[in-house]
Each structure stands twice: as C-alpha cells, then as structure tokens.
Amino acid sequence: MKQQGQAAPGQALPVVIIGAGLAGLTVALHLAQQGQNVVVLAKRTVGEGATPWAQGGIVGVLGSDDSIASHVHDTQDAGAGLVDENTARFIAEHSAAAIEWLVAQGVPFSPDPDGPLGLHLTREGGHAVRRIAHAADATGKAIHDALLAAARAHPRVTLREQVMAVDLITHHHLGRFDDPRARRVHGVYALDIVSGHVDALAASAVVLATGGLGKVYRYTSNPDTATGDGVAMAWRAGCRVANMEFIQFHPTCLYHPQDRTFLLTEALRGEGAQLKLPASAGGGRFMPHHDPRAELAPRDIVARAIDFEMKKHGLDHVWLDVSPIVAEKGEAFVREHFPTIHARCLSLGIDITRQPIPVVPAAHYSCGGIVTDTDGRTDLPGLYAVGESTYTGLHGANRLASNSLLECVVIGKTCAEAIQASPQAEHVEVPAWDESLVENADEQVVISHNWDELRLLMWNYVGIVRTTRRLERAQHRIRNLREEVDEYYANFRVNRDLLELRNLLVCAELIVRSALMRHESRGLHYIRDFPQPLPMSFPTVLYREARSRRTR
The missing domain is CATH 3.90.700.10 (Succinate dehydrogenase/fumarate reductase flavoprotein, catalytic domain)
Structure with a gap:
C-alpha cells in the first residue's frame, strides 16, 4: 500500500512547502501558476505565522529620490560589514517588481495619488529616504490575507493545517548511504497533530519556509510558531548554517x-x-x-x-x-x-x-540560518529554503528594517523558478515512519519545565549583551537539556510540544556555538570580552558531521 503523500506510478510528486507565511505562499503561488501541484503545511492554522504580525511594511526602490545604490548602501550600513553586496543588489533590483506583484495579488497598500505606483511610502530607521510601502500599520496581515485568499482559490494548492514537519526524508532513511543518485531530500515526515499519526510525504522538492526562532527567548515579539523548525531540520539533514549569533532584538x-x-x-x-x-x-x-x-x-x-x-x-x-x-x-x-x-x-x-x-x-528576528543562494537552494538537492529560516547574505550582522518581507517575495519567486527548472528526481518509495519501539509519553511536565529553563537561560546568558563565561555556561546546560530531550524523543511518541522543544534546543546550541566563535562585537552580537569590531570579518559558518546511520 502506498504511503499517504506518495504519488501513483507515473504521477508527478507535489512540492511540499513547510510554512504558510509570506515566503511559503509566494513560492506556492508562483509554482501553482506554472502548473505544479503544491502541498502547504501549517503546524497550527494558516493564519498563525509571523507574517500577519508584521506592521511596518516592505521596501521598494520606487521614488525619484531613491536608487538601487542607496538601498544597497543602507542595507550594508545596517549589516555592519557582513552583508553580501551581490545579494543586497539582487534584492534591491527586484524590489519594485516585488511590490508590483503584490499589488497584482490584491494587497491593499496605503494609497497616495502623488506617490510612486500610487502608494504612500514611509521611512524607517536606517533608511535614507522614504521607501517603505505599507498598509497602515498592519502590512503583514494585509499581504498575508491577499496571498492566502489566492492560494485557497487555486486548484493546484492544497493547504493542510495542524500538520507539523518532524524531519526531512533523505538518503539516510532509504539506507542508501553511499549512492550519490539518492543523496537528496525525498520528502518529509509530518505529524498530524489532531490524530497523532506521522505520515511519510514523498515530494519532488521540499521548501522550508518555517520562519524564525524567537521562542528560544523568554521575551519575544514572535508568535508561538517561531520555534526554529526549518533550521533544526536542515541541520539534522546535514546542511550548513551561518551567522546564527546575530539575533535582532526589536527595541x-x-x-x-x-x-x-x-x-x-x-x-x-x-x-x-x-x-x-x-x-x-x-x-x-x-x-x-x-x-x-x-x-x-x-x-x-x-x-x-x-x-x-x-x-x-x-x-x-x-x-x-x-x-x-x-x-x-x-x-x-x-x-x-x-x-x-x-x-x-x-x-x-x-x-x-x-x-x-x-x-x-x-x-525579534534571526539574521542567520540555513545557507542558501538567491534561488533558495540549500546544500542538499531537492531542498530549498526561503525567508527568516535562511542565510542569503542580505542581512549581515543586522537586518535593515522591512528588508525581511522583501526577501521573502524576491527569493520566493526565484525559488519557484529554480524548482521548475530542476530535472525530475528519481522516483523512490519513502519508508514509513517507525514507531514500533516507542510508547506514549508519561509526563509532559518534563517538556514544559525544560522549555521554561531554556528560554530563561537564553535570555539571561545569550541576550543583547554577552560574555564568554555566560556563553560557556549556557552551552553546558543546553547540551544537558538536549540529551534529556533526545532520550525522551527516542522512547516516546512525538507530539508538537516535544518536537518544538527539540528544534529550539538545536537552534539554541547553534546560536551559542556561533557566538563563541566570534571574537569581536559587531552588529547584533555584542560581547564584553571583545567590545571592538575586528578590522576584517567574515560570516560564521557551521558544518555538521555527516550521519553514518539511519535514524527514526
């Protein structure tokens, strides 16, 4: 019997997009408009991500007093020397088209008859001119409502709520460790939160659009969905991550x-x-x-x-x-x-x-994440990532206000184009989720206590101002917590709270590891032991050792 999410013989597999915010919906709509079937997974309802919470707006180089060079300069200035200039220019060059596409989708931006494209532009911190298109002070909600309506109306887009990705299905799960043809992402294991059943969803490509990781801290502007799921899954699958030390705290x-x-x-x-x-x-x-x-x-x-x-x-x-x-x-x-x-x-x-x-x-915002190019490609064939879960080089050591929504729209489009242009992968049968050796959890209080300890630990030791000693203490305790949770994960049936805590612990460890590697203060990373920036600096890139055995 074929698994749920498997395509019938001769039938093309869908693209599975994990996340129903601006990044995920942008990719989904562009793919669907090109005739591709898409499944979008939301671990709560489709309206509970971070996009509807965005207030300020989205950057567009539109005015006669503005220029690509000016936007790039402001992005680099905010990024404190770690912005990839080519990426910043690519994003800026596509900003006007991104705004026009959103307008075409029905986004009701605040109007100004005398403004470019008939839009009112505002100014935010770090910007030299007014270049922020907005819908009053609820821009994210206006954008999300319009794109969600379009996705719901499109016959090639399937929206699934209360479904949380557990892990990516790779060649490790197929038992084909040394076969280069199988070295790719073949789908995703996904927990139906209502039924408690884990499905194996085969996919022609998987897109991580899971948003941020703000819930790793005690105080955050992020919604409850921001638990670093995409970063953790990509890391476990063997992808690089970069600049995880740069966590933006909204003032x-x-x-x-x-x-x-x-x-x-x-x-x-x-x-x-x-x-x-x-x-x-x-x-x-x-x-x-x-x-x-x-x-x-x-x-x-x-x-x-x-x-x-x-x-x-x-x-x-x-x-x-x-x-x-x-x-x-x-x-x-x-x-x-x-x-x-x-x-x-x-x-x-x-x-x-x-x-x-x-x-x-x-x-508020993680400036680092899964390493991708400007087409959303990761280190693994078949796996793409867009939005806050990624590192493209745009944000550097600090994100310029309102560049985040722009990145989602620009890279969302190029990601869809890259997926469409990619050759079809070899069709394989993905293995079912194995829970033959696990049992129902006995005490959920273990999860809630560890969650509270982690968030307080990160706030006190890995916050706005850091020290090496605090980071080392945090690292030691995070490792202990991760070992406890890994043991829990190995012996009990999964649920959303356990999976989110597991992912947050991975992200917390990556943040601390990256912070310990940066012996300077730069942008969002301020450490008292090294209060000055170095004359020359580079992104912090972490590599994970390849796994040598199959895991559940």
Whole structure:
C-alpha cells in the first residue's frame, strides 16, 4: 500500500512547502501558476505565522529620490560589514517588481495619488529616504490575507493545517548511504497533530519556509510558531548554517502584563516618536547620547541603548513618546496611520495620542540560518529554503528594517523558478515512519519545565549583551537539556510540544556555538570580552558531521 503523500506510478510528486507565511505562499503561488501541484503545511492554522504580525511594511526602490545604490548602501550600513553586496543588489533590483506583484495579488497598500505606483511610502530607521510601502500599520496581515485568499482559490494548492514537519526524508532513511543518485531530500515526515499519526510525504522538492526562532527567548515579539523548525531540520539533514549569533532584538515591544508580545513598529520612530526615560530616572530623551541618528539609528544600536539605560537606572521599561507626531501632524494622523497600535494600546488603557507607551527590547528576528543562494537552494538537492529560516547574505550582522518581507517575495519567486527548472528526481518509495519501539509519553511536565529553563537561560546568558563565561555556561546546560530531550524523543511518541522543544534546543546550541566563535562585537552580537569590531570579518559558518546511520 502506498504511503499517504506518495504519488501513483507515473504521477508527478507535489512540492511540499513547510510554512504558510509570506515566503511559503509566494513560492506556492508562483509554482501553482506554472502548473505544479503544491502541498502547504501549517503546524497550527494558516493564519498563525509571523507574517500577519508584521506592521511596518516592505521596501521598494520606487521614488525619484531613491536608487538601487542607496538601498544597497543602507542595507550594508545596517549589516555592519557582513552583508553580501551581490545579494543586497539582487534584492534591491527586484524590489519594485516585488511590490508590483503584490499589488497584482490584491494587497491593499496605503494609497497616495502623488506617490510612486500610487502608494504612500514611509521611512524607517536606517533608511535614507522614504521607501517603505505599507498598509497602515498592519502590512503583514494585509499581504498575508491577499496571498492566502489566492492560494485557497487555486486548484493546484492544497493547504493542510495542524500538520507539523518532524524531519526531512533523505538518503539516510532509504539506507542508501553511499549512492550519490539518492543523496537528496525525498520528502518529509509530518505529524498530524489532531490524530497523532506521522505520515511519510514523498515530494519532488521540499521548501522550508518555517520562519524564525524567537521562542528560544523568554521575551519575544514572535508568535508561538517561531520555534526554529526549518533550521533544526536542515541541520539534522546535514546542511550548513551561518551567522546564527546575530539575533535582532526589536527595541520597542509593548511592556504590559496583559500583552508582552505586541510590537511597536519602527515607523513610529520614523514619523518622529521619541524614546524617553521615566521621571524617576531624570526624564527626557536618551538616544542622542548614544548615536547621532538618535531614534532613527539601526535596531541593534537602539536596543542596546535601551538595555543600557534600563540596567543603569534599574528600570523595567522606558517610554516611547508619540506626542512629537501629534504636535506636528495631529491626533487624526496617528489614528489613521497606526490604527492597530492605537486600538491595541487603547484596549489596555493607553491612549498613545496623549500618553507615552511603556516599551522594552524583545527577541525579534534571526539574521542567520540555513545557507542558501538567491534561488533558495540549500546544500542538499531537492531542498530549498526561503525567508527568516535562511542565510542569503542580505542581512549581515543586522537586518535593515522591512528588508525581511522583501526577501521573502524576491527569493520566493526565484525559488519557484529554480524548482521548475530542476530535472525530475528519481522516483523512490519513502519508508514509513517507525514507531514500533516507542510508547506514549508519561509526563509532559518534563517538556514544559525544560522549555521554561531554556528560554530563561537564553535570555539571561545569550541576550543583547554577552560574555564568554555566560556563553560557556549556557552551552553546558543546553547540551544537558538536549540529551534529556533526545532520550525522551527516542522512547516516546512525538507530539508538537516535544518536537518544538527539540528544534529550539538545536537552534539554541547553534546560536551559542556561533557566538563563541566570534571574537569581536559587531552588529547584533555584542560581547564584553571583545567590545571592538575586528578590522576584517567574515560570516560564521557551521558544518555538521555527516550521519553514518539511519535514524527514526
């Protein structure tokens, strides 16, 4: 009997895309429009990824006052010397086409009759000019809603919810360790979370579009889905990862007991909002003392400045004051351009047109990940990756605001084209998932306790400011936790919580290993033992030793 996900003899295998955010849906729609059958897996509902949470916007080199060179310069400046210039230029050159494609998909960007393409452009930290296309302050949701509607309507796209990828199916699972023809990804093992059954899904290609890993930290702006699944699966399969030490902490996450994951977009500071100390710490602005660009400095500088002031004065938070925008442009402008933020804060008793907003930094974006080229190719044939789970060289040591959505759309398109142009793989029967030697888990509390310990450990020892001693302590404890979880994984039936913790532990170990290898402070990686940048620096690339035996 053929496994679920296997194609009948003579029938082409589908492309399996893991992740239903902007990256995954972009690849899916481009493939489907070329006649390819696509299966998109979402481990929760299709609306619970990170894309709908994105507020600010997407970069487009569109205005007469802008240029490819200017965007590349700003990207390199934010990336602190580690941006791949060719990648940055490639992305910038395709930015206008990316915006046009989104408009064609029905994305309702904020209009401006006098703006390029009829769009209103805003400015964010690190950008020399206004070049951010946006849909008020809910750009990600507007984009995701439009692409999801298109995917649902397309007959060649199958969306599967509550299905979580467990591991990639490679030549190791086929028992063909030394056969170069089989050295590729042949599909994925996927857990149906409702039934608890693990299916073997054969695929002509697999695309990892799983997003970030923010849930490895105690405080994050990321949704619950951000558990580093793609990075962990690719690493276990033998792919390289790079620049994992560069975790972007967004400077302004709402500090409130009822909502600790709500992000206050960069665009607020782009329009004139100011960061201030509480009256107990002297009040007034502090960013001009840290950087001449003040609130418009890149995120790593702003986040470290807030962290410094909080520790210096013993504060739980600082204030983000919107009153300069109100004074210049009026309350109506704030309500019109930031309706989501205004409504959310108002529901918590904060009128941002009249009161400052309490904010703290929070883990926001991973600038490193699976090494790919600008077509999304990884080290393994048949495996592609797009979006936050990847390292293309675009972000370097720090991501320029709003480049992330752009990367998803540009690389999503080229990835689909590369898949279409690739020769068909040899058809193989993928083995069923083997759980003959496992039993039902006895105590889930082991998972929840280890999860809590990991997140607190990473926050305290591998956060905005690091030391070698802290990193070594974190490394030792993470290894112990990983051994406990690996033993648990080997003996009990899998579930979503176990798989997510397993993946987070892999990502945590990769972050710490990368941080220990970088003997300098650069971009998002600040370590007290080496406070200055080196004259010349290179990406941190990690290689995994090839596996020599088949694993479940």
